[in-house]
Amino acid sequence: MQETTKEYLHEPKYILGMTCLSCDTTVEEQPTYSCTHCGTPGLEITYDYSALRQGISRNDWLKPTNSMWRYANLLPCREFPKTGLFVGATPLINARRLANELGVDSLYIKDDSVNYPTLSYKDRVVATAINKALEFNFQAIGCVSTGNVANSVSALAAAVGLPAFVVIPEGTEEGKIIGSIVYGAQVIKVRGNYDDANRLSREVSQNHGIPFVNINLRSYYSEGAKTVIYEIAEQLGWRLPRHIVLPLAGATLVNKAVKAVGELRKLGLIDDNPVRLYGAQATGSAPIATAFQAGVDEITPVTPNTVARSLAIGNPGDGKAAVRGIRSTDGYISAVSDLEIIAGMKLLASREGIFAEAAGGATMALTKQLIDTGIIPKDEEIAIVVTGNGYKTPEPVMGHIRFVREIDNDVNELLRAIGM
Numbered sequence: 001m002q003e004t005t006k007e008y009l010h011e012p013k014y015i016l017g018m019t020c021l022s023c024d025t026t027v028e029e030q031p032t033y034s035c036t037h038c039g040t041p042g043l044e045i046t047y048d049y050s051a052l053r054q055g056i057s058r059n060d061w062l063k064p065t066n067s068m069w070r071y072a073n074l075l076p077c078r079e080f081p082k083t084g085l086f087v088g089a090t091p092l093i094n095a096r097r098l099a100n101e102l103g104v105d106s107l108y109i110k111d112d113s114v115n116y117p118t119l120s121y122k123d124r125v126v127a128t129a130i131n132k133a134l135e136f137n138f139q140a141i142g143c144v145s146t147g148n149v150a151n152s153v154s155a156l157a158a159a160v161g162l163p164a165f166v167v168i169p170e171g172t173e174e175g176k177i178i179g180s181i182v183y184g185a186q187v188i189k190v191r192g193n194y195d196d197a198n199r200l201s202r203e204v205s206q207n208h209g210i211p212f213v214n215i216n217l218r219s220y221y222s223e224g225a226k227t228v229i230y231e232i233a234e235q236l237g238w239r240l241p242r243h244i245v246l247p248l249a250g251a252t253l254v255n256k257a258v259k260a261v262g263e264l265r266k267l268g269l270i271d272d273n274p275v276r277l278y279g280a281q282a283t284g285s286a287p288i289a290t291a292f293q294a295g296v297d298e299i300t301p302v303t304p305n306t307v308a309r310s311l312a313i314g315n316p317g318d319g320k321a322a323v324r325g326i327r328s329t330d331g332y333i334s335a336v337s338d339l340e341i342i343a344g345m346k347l348l349a350s351r352e353g354i355f356a357e358a359a360g361g362a363t364m365a366l367t368k369q370l371i372d373t374g375i376i377p378k379d380e381e382i383a384i385v386v387t388g389n390g391y392k393t394p395e396p397v398m399g400h401i402r403f404v405r406e407i408d409n410d411v412n413e414l415l416r417a418i419g420m
């Protein structure tokens with residue numbers, strides 16, 4: 001059994017509060033979507049890095065060891081987690097067959113498609129937000145979601161007896177809907193797309209104080225995403241690959257990857273070697289890639305249309321920060337077509353035995369594009385972050401995979417079918 005004692009080195013004294021990056025006001029932690037002083041959305045959790053630098057070391061800085069809570073000193077929760085204790089600590093795979101196929105020296109896959117309990121990177125962010133919601137004493141918890149956040153909220157809330165409601169758009173895949181209902185969550189489908197569902201949810205959360213993990217608890221939620229980068233660094237012996245390719249939709253993961261790399265440097269846990277970050281969008285939903293490539297920060301919203309439903313956010317609130325963040329790392333943002341996404345899913349599955357959902361196919365496809373165009377040199381280390389599991393949503397590859405060979409109940413037919 002995994003360690004579940006409270007004897008771990010969590011020191012909430014490192015949390016300084018929530019800071020508005022626009023007017024520089026810092027306030028105590030509270031559920032809010034925007035700055036109470038100037039109204040700018042997206043308060044940033046701040047920590048006392050100089051105290052942290054004294055208080056932690058590479059080897060024994062945190063327990064429990066086998067989950068994302070290993071990095072609790074860099075997360076915004078003050079109490080021992082009450083749900084999601086086993087989230088994170090996903091494999092970092094040295095993908096030799098895939099590297100060979102792409103003609104590169106070294107390629108790793110950070111495989112959050114096997115994150116516990118609901119098989120996507122969203123378990124990290126949701127676990128962080130729900131534990132904070134419990135600290136705030138909320139009696140229910142909700143989210144707006146393209147599917148994976150909904151699954152994670154439903155499961156992690158059920159595990160602690162908290163009623164959950166999840167708001168999803170039309171067109172959410174059946175597998176993801178079932179993956180919320182089964183836990184007993186109230187599933188609410190909006191007749192509209194994600195951006196419509198998001199606008200409605202934001203209004204009720206802001207005007208009525210209703211707890212949504214990714215609206216008025218968003219500052220806490222997004223912090224959980226940093227643990228993907230901390231884990232990669234620790235799994236490589238406290239260093240990062242030169243190139244890290246991530247999917248990009250609402251931009252939580254990319255923005256928090258930028259923050260996490262900066263924190264690891266500030267804390268002296270990794271050296272100052274450049275780490276370039278890349279964001280993968282789908283051509284059917286590429287508002288951030290479009291802005292990046294036009295050399296502007298302003299995001300022009302689009303109406304999404306892609307097989308990668310997890311990436312189908314046409315009006316990403318944090319898009320501007322993603323453009324700036326990726327630019328600051330000297331990285332790149334681009335989009336791939338649905339056919340490239342499907343090819344990417346098949347490549348991950350056939351070369352590495354990883355069945356990723358379409359977002360993983362997009363990340364894979366962008367990586368190939370960046371290598372083929374020379375943006376990523378073939379002799380430099382690369383990591384791909386695979387964020388979701390294909391078993392939930394096999395729809396995109398249907399019709400693009402081998403047929404099932406049906407035979408009579410006959411040994412000779414079986415031998416013939418095997419080809420021996």
Ligand SMILES: *Cc1c(COP(=O)(O)O)cnc(C)c1O
Pocket residue numbers: 120121122148149247248249250251252253254310311357359360387388389
């Ligand atoms: C949410 C999600 C993304 C996009 O992440 P953002 O943080 O919104 O950019 C990518 N892949 C999967 C599987 C997701 O669920």
Ligand SMILES: [Zn+2]
Pocket residue numbers: 020021022023024025035036037038039040
């Ligand atoms: Zn402010």
